[in-house]
Amino acid sequence: MQPLISQRFSLKQLTICITFLSLNFIYPTQSNPITSEWYLICEIWTASGLDRPTFLANYISALDSLEAALESRGFENKVDGNGDSSTTVYTFAQCMQDLQFNDCETCLSSMLQLIQQCRAIKEGKRAGRLYMGGCFLRFDDHNFTNDITSFDDRIICGKHEDPHENFDHLAEKLVSNLANEAPKKMGFTWVI
Known part of the structure; x- marks a missing residue:
């Protein structure tokens, strides 16, 4: 009958390995590139005082409606408002195609928290973009689907x-x- 532990490992080496493995279960690491923030852009213009309540209602509605569609398709383009540029909010969110459902959901949840740094609710900021490891979110007061890249846009693909x-x-x-x-x-x- 062969021993359960190979003769190549000493008792000391085995003890170190077991200790190391058990510490990983006690203190799990918190590394998640899917939800790591790569780049946040917040524009400086704000909704006027009279337009702010309607703009904020449309902003909240647009972000709330992203979740269901993003979970089913992996992306969503949403418009809330009547087309008036002072109160309409255009949003787009997308998860990387290789993300599983749970990872996309986690990424979206992180995006919805981090995009608040643009202060759309507190200050009425009208536009923001957030690039993360597994997803992207943009909101703006105009239809940006045909916009070309601007000096604000970032390409994170390595050297050219x-x-x-x-x-x-x-x-x-x-x-x-x-x-x-x-x-x-x-x-x-x-x-x-």
């Missing part, structure tokens, strides 16, 4: 590279490897 440069190099390498290897194998080969 010409996509064709790497492709050209890899294609040349592939053809060269095929030309070298195929004659050795009766004209047929595969190359990684």
Whole structure:
């Protein structure tokens, strides 16, 4: 009969491993890139005193209605108001496509809390954007679906590279490897 614990591990090593694993259950780590805030943009203009109550009602209604649609489709574009730019609120929220339902829900919940930093309710701020690890939220007083990127927008994709440069190099390498290897194998080969 073989021992339950391999002879390769000493009792001291096993004790350290068990202690380490048990500490992870006692003190779980709090790392969640899905809900980590990447970038928050709050615009400076505010709703006027007379328009503020209607704007705020539309703002709250728009954000409240995002949840159900976002959970079912992963994105939502919502307009609350009559089209008057002084009181209408346009919102858009989207989760990354690879997020599970629960992760999307968690991300949306975090967004709805963090977007309050734009102070739309307290000061009547009319626009804000929040980029997070797993989702995005924007509210504004105009239809922004056809807006081009502005100086405020951020691209968080790493350094800029010409996509064709790497492709050209890899294609040349592939053809060269095929030309070298195929004659050795009766004209047929595969190359990684």
